[in-house]
Amino acid sequence: MSALGRVVRSGVGRRRVSTLVILLATMMAVAASVLGGSLLVASSAPFDDAFADQHGAHLSVEFDADRTTAARLEASADTAGVAAASGPFRTVSAASEFGPLLAVVGRAEPEGAVDDVTLTSGRWATGPGEIVMSADLGMRPVGEQLEFPDLPGAPALTIVGTARSVTGTADAWVAPSQVAALTPPGTAGGYQMLYRFTEADTAAQITEGRAAVTAGVPEGAVTGARSWLTAKKEAERDTALYVPFLVAFGLLGLAMSALIVGNVVSGTVSSGLRRIGVLKAVGFTPAQVVRAHVAQALVPSAVGAAFGLVVGHLLAVPLLSDTETAYRTSALAVEPWVDVAVVAGVLGVVAATAWASAWRGGRLRTVDAIAVGRTGPTGRGRRAVRLAGRLPLPRPVALGLARPFARPARTLGVGAAVVFGAAAVTFTLGLGSSVDEVIAAKEHSTADVVVEFTPPEHSAAGPAPAPAEGPPEEPQTGLPELPDPARVTAVLDAQPGTRAHYGIAATEASVSGVSGAVTVRAFRGDASFGDYQMISGRWIEGPGEAVVPPPFLAATGTQVGDTVTVNGRGGAARVRIVGEVFDTRDDGMALFVDARTLTTTEPDLRPDRHEVAVTAGTDVARYVDALNTELEPLGLTARPGGSEPGAGSDSSAALKALAALLTLTLVAVAALGVLNGVLLDTRERVRELGVHRALGMTPRQVVAMVVTSVVLTGLAGGALGVPLGVALHHEVIPAMGDSAGYHLPDSVITVYGAGELALLALGGVLIAVLGALLPAGWAARTRTATALRTE
Amino acid sequence: MPTPVIELQQVTRRYDDGPPALRDASLTVLPGEAVAILGPSGSGKSTLLNLVAGLDRPDTGTVTVDGVRVDDMGEAASARLRRAKIGMVFQFFNLLDDLTVTDNVLLPAQLAGTPRAEAHRHAAELLQALGIDRHAHTYPGRLSGGERQRVAIARALMNRPPLLLADEPTGALDTASGQDVSRLLADLNADGQTLVVVTHDVGLAESCTHRTVRLTDGRITADTASRDTASRDIASHGTASADIVSEQAR
Incomplete structure (x- = not known):
């Protein structure tokens, strides 16, 4: 072994603490950088990446099985402009025990030319009695059963896995042979075709592609279609929340790694200045001294980097899994080039700082360098x-x-x-x-007690079950059972312990200048304790006033102080926007008004939810019990307030x-x-x-x-x-x-x-x-x- | 007989698998004695000093300082013992370069929690007595070797320890400074300070101590009263025993 090699070996072996610290620092830096780098990469274009990885469908089209055939749909794959196609898959809309209809697709395997469905847990459904749920639904864990009580024989399928399709092509998947058992009597179910087009960057190109692939099917056979651009828009609205956060953390991790490694290496080399003097005294040239110390720093760094990669990957598994959940994508993994870049970068920082520190030592006069350790x-x-x-x-x-x-x-x-x-x-x-x-x-969720409308079939059996998902109050459909709000108010006012209360009714209306329906939430009573956070302006104080979330202002091009027209079933009402409220429901396309504003437009509108604040010292549980006794005849149920389950x-x-x-x-x-x-x-x-x-x-x-x-x-x-x-x-x-x-x-x-x-x-x-x-x-x-x- | 300041009984200390650095050593030092531990490099002098100072522990045997067993003490207890009973002087002074002379001297008293005024007064007295009071606010780096060693001695005496241990106190000094320090140590002993000097310098041993213990390959090979004729070669016995000391004392 050369003299230089011996010096390096002895330096690494004898200076164990320094060696260990460099190793640990490099390990932590590489681990943190792998995490930070992976987050940055994952945050750059999560939907695009997932879409490319999973060969997402540019267009998914649903067909009525009564009006077309599988052979005809199969032939649509050969349409000009179609780069790849998957299907036809049998589909059915089935009502599970949880209520909402599930879009179930019969697929023999998750892979395909289009829309590689990624398993997030468990396995694929391979036979009858098995179902794979969309990971985004989160209904029940793998291993449990899901019932379809409205179907003949009330079939119960075992959840064998959860999976995610980048464009959300289904709520659940079953083996093709299972579809028939889930199809309600008297209906034929449907087919699903998934297409990738050679040109699909714009809505016009998608529309053109759709026209081409559906040209060969009879009129009315197409029951629905979904463009990847719509899925992308929805996904990016969610992921947009996370990108600044993850970018900030990623950059913080990278900056800290560089700082710590540089600091550790320069400090360690500097503390060995006397050794540098001794090496020079025995005949080492400055260049040899520098090489020796750079190598001395690189040996433990390389080992640390290897450990750091392992630790980084181990940490990245749960982290990227969380990121997948946040981004609603699948199969995020540490990119190999991130590993290479991180290791090269960290070792580069080590080499550079070691070189700079050793170079300084190498340039010292030998006698001075020797004196450094003693003085x-x-x-x-x-x-x-x-x-x-x-x-x-x-x-x-x-x-x-x-x-x-x-x-x-x-x-x-x-x-x-x-x-x-x-x-x-x-x-x-x-x-x-x-x-x-x-x-x-x-x-x-600041109300102490919440009073909600309970459908008659549930009221006899006890409290209504919590809704599986969605906001606490949905736009009502004019149910006749909703009690007279004056009677509810009387009950609440008479109940000892009531401090304040207000009712909320929700309906849909159109607003001039906005396409589609807008949710209107009408308040009856004093909602000042409702914890509606104002961004600007003030809360509504009477009829004719409204507060709206920012997206509403953006969509309508209005601002606080402007007036808009609300068109309901009974006519139109003009409301002045007096404030901007923070509320994310309905994608922010909502108006909050005093109930009296809608007297003419929605004369039959009644609150289906009441929020109650109790006086200090009131026992909420007893209050709820007492209130339920009074409310039962009205078909309402009271429960303690607080966050909704799964808030x-x-x-x-x-x-x-x-x-x-x-x-x-x-x-x-x-x-x-x-x-x-x-x-x-x-x-x-x-x-x-x-x-x-x-x-x-x-x-x-x-x-x-x-x-x-x-x-x-x-x-x-x-x-x-x-x-x-x-x-x-x-x-x-x-x-x-x-x-x-x-x-x-x-x-x-x-x-x-x-x-x-x-x-x-x-x-x-x-x-x-x-x-x-x-x-x-x-x-x-x-x-x-x-x-x-x-x- | 007064309580010995140092009492080693059958002490052996071995490092790793090598031969014992100190083997079966017994030694008694009475109050007011000035003893030189003499021997070549590797003879076990520093090991003996470290054992007495509670900086190291023997494998076998017992070490007692001023009536207190130090061989089975924990780190904190031995630190407190050093604070109270032992002053140490080193070859390379071991002054703290970022503290002034006064602050260096004050350090043991501050560690012991001595009241501030009392500590300052005693430090000033020591600096004056040792002739370095004009350097009170100087940093050690500006002093000569002899002056630094005087500061070190002042620091060692700060807590009025019954025992002063000096490890090659003139080893880093020129001849004049060495003689100066040697005289100072002799004067201290003349005033009643018990002194143990570890050195390989026979001249120093003769000038400031009146008893010489020779170490060779970890064994005490001689224990000599250097200022009278009563000396006895104990090579054949391998230890210096208390009755020899008593005889010397007589």
């Missing part, structure tokens, strides 16, 4: 030591407090790690609070889980940065520590001194990191809202309290102390006799 500090920080010495603090604490001033560059490195860590924690906590605020603002959607949960995982990773990286800084400092000061120990400093005092040495840095890092995190939050959260077409109310953005911010700033100290504990323990355990012999 004491350069004199920096003495004033701090003197000042700290005057404080009424135990000497070890005072010495620790002054320590950061002795090595300002290292302190900056440690501080930067803390700043990033504190910023990440602040951002994540703020994000979690904002998500909670969004959920609360969406759900308006925090999968996406919200996924977002919070992502944030928690990423924050843990970033905090770990930050703590590692601190650990490295303190470790280098402790190694440098080992003789000094020995002196302290020889003079009678106890191990506990040593720990106190070392830990205290990062407290000021932690405080400063926290003090800088928290505003940085808040600033990031205030940039990212509104960007997330804007992407989804919403201006967010202040309550969603202003989520940090003064006390919380102070605690977060102290979190910087926590990160610093966590990072310093290990080297502090090492310092306390170092044998004094050994330390005193150390040059």
